[in-house]
Amino acid sequence: MDDRHMQIGEVASRTELSLRTIRHYEETGLVTPSARSQGGFRLYTEADVARLMVIRRMKPLGFTLDQMRDLLDATDRLDSGSALAEGEREELLDRVRGYERTATEQVDRLRTQLTRAEDFAATLAARLNRATTRP
Incomplete structure (x- = not known):
């Protein structure tokens, strides 16, 4: 699996979820960023993106x-x-x-x-x- 880290903006673009929604899912414990940058930015992996996609697909159902x-x-x-x-x-x-x-x-x-x-x-x-x- 790809170990590359992405910032929340790229994840939002890829998942078509807003930054606010991704942060909400983090606050509710549905997803946790895999890491944080030295500057404190959330960093996500492909596994995190896949998890967000599961959530995104469940929501409209x-x-x-x-x-x-x-x-x-x-x-x-x-x-x-x-x-x-x-x-x-x-x-x-x-x-x-x-x-x-x-x-x-x-x-x-x-x-x-x-x-x-x-x-x-x-x-x-x-x-x-x-x-x-x-x-």
Whole structure:
């Protein structure tokens, strides 16, 4: 993995999150800068960017900060390479599966909303077309 450090502005640009949002996620414990420069600037790695992208993708699906924290904790523990207690790995995988199910359900709801919105926009466009083509 890339060990290069980035300042918060580059991370904001790459993740399309505002500086304020990234700082908020830091304050709430969702992400922690990997290092600080001598001048005290936050420094992030690719792993930090990947973590922020998980958060960014969860937000529009309606996940709470606590749910984000719980999922990140589960994936961190699964990815740590540390030995897990008996049954712990399966419990963590079950938690991740639950989030995957919830995300899929929310995507389906959003697809339905998008279809309805597109139908409404098409109805308005057709109405305007009829109104503007009449003599």
